[in-house]
Amino acid sequence: MNKDLFIEAVLKANKEILDYLENGLSKEDFEYTNINGFGGDNSLKLDILFENIFIKHLSSFGNIFSEECGFIDNESEFTIVIDPLDGSNNFYSNLPYFGTSVALKKGDDVIAGFVANLPMKTIVYRAFGSEVKYFCLQNMKEKKIFKNDKSKISIFERAYEYPNICKKLNDKNIKFRSLGATALSLANAMDYNFVLFKGEIRDFDVLAGLYICKDLNIYKDDETILIVKNKDNLNFFKEIINDF
Template structure:
């Protein structure tokens, strides 16, 4: 499909503006009411915080002109455009409501089941990571004078999202002397896979959680089934983890 440069540039700018507005709202205008649950159950099946709805409406405002919105909270809005925009407006809502500083957003642009762009924003650090239209990975910094984070090449931990539901895998990882954490925001963890020994996600896999991050990390080793996603930069470590989880 031919996509004009105007569409590409305008879409990227709109996603950046939406994330920046949400980041500024959370840091400057957040209220206790935002942290309360609404009466709505999200399309993904989770309880919806008022901040979830606020974030979703903000993304809809900026992005609905570019395609059909498909969001974790409202489901799919319209089906008459060439592109689908898959959104998790607040990845790690439980972390957010508990003041655990690990939460963000995820946006993927899709056409005919092919991901064309992925954006994942860490709303704590104010760093938006994105890869769009086969270009290189880029970052947008919402905090002034923010420098790139330095990450050790000697990776010491992996990430295992939803580890609490898979005690047998946890035991096998521990026996293999593989350290891991389970921070609770899937899109953020998958997006930053290059920073870790590995990133493993097990359980109910939803498009909102993975599409943007998998596109950003499409040069890494990937193993995916109906209930497992594994990403690693190192082939040896990738094969080691894959062997551990092969019967799950």
């Protein structure tokens, strides 16, 4: 595989998606197809449109495993795992926190991850052993991001399903948000005290984000992902979530 061409193809696919959101979006895109995709959710027409854009740009690089269509076997050692619209309920409700997620696997190993924040017109990615990079989809150039090392909040995705954990976090005066776009939250875990996800873990939602933040402290089991910046806090937060 040509690594540079693959990175370029992912960036171009996201650029085409952003251009469609800015110039081609219609009322019909907000309609549901009443077809449950491979991931189990009722697909928006926009989910299918974005998925087809990714397939067009990326299918020459490997197999496709996407939330809507499932697995497309291109007889390759590489598999591209795609969530074409991360945070689709946010998008549907005009809440500006949604994006796309692309992970590249060679065999069982993830070797690249890309997560786009479409309202911000940016992508955070790590590919083929590189450091984490940021890219601006507006001008198609690498972007430097100022990072504040200190955080005031944490992220708890799907918090509404775990009121007991929410209460314990609140009792300890831990401020958190539930933002509704798992891939985006995981990929940007370096900006928060911790990111917690509870529930069914699907590759579409988590592979890219986990690869991007693999240098952080990660705890994972069958229904939990916990990412913590400060290693000293890992056991503290694990005790909170494992009580329930």
